Amino acid sequence: MELFDAHTHIDMKHFKNDIEKVIQRAKDAGLVGMVTSSIGTASFRRTLGIVKKHEGFIHHSPGCSVSQLTSDEAEKIAALIRKYSKEIVAVGEVGLDYYWVKDSRGRKNQEPLFQMFIELATELSLPIVIHSRKAETEAIDILEKCFSGDVLMHCFDGPLEAAKRVADNGWYITLPANFSKYRNRRDAAEIIPLEQILLETDGPYLSPTPDRNEPANIIYGVESLCEILDLPDEEVARSTTSNAIQFYRL
């Protein structure tokens, strides 16, 4: 089976001591590639080195830590994205975070930064990866108005209405490896066509096991999707991998 982790954070400190082993385990588990998302300027620079060392296997989608983003940091990230635009596969994760940011002013302040990254993705003709924690509807509203490229709603956690809009717009979602625990994500897996579903670990977060999450765990997501769709694992693996390759234009 050929597997693909469509969104992880391989540069994070959780992997610092054994990153090469983590990457080897991913290959041993059948992964043919992964996309790692940097979430700031320091993370961006770390990721450049990792991607260079594992060219063709690890791909870079630079974004930000949405809940902590300042306009100063956003501008620096945007400058790096422009500078390295030929070495990246998408813009993001970028978007809105209403889970950590609860006050209305803080939430409003995220919008112009999100818009700036949307314009950047348009300018560079790159697909966009969206973080929209507890803000799926708001993020979809903005994207429907302002973006005509390919959209991936990373770690989709929205209500059924939002899932329907994603399906109708022909956008993509990723489901995390532990998604079967969540009713709304199981529902999304049922109503969004398989051609629009990718799998991710979001490692080191959202582990389906008691340990740190890592790309090799993508198999848990495959198994859950097989159960829900009543399809053989080869078919789910083949589809989700080719969807990732198509979305990221690899």
Ligand SMILES: [Zn+2]
């Ligand atoms: Zn992430």
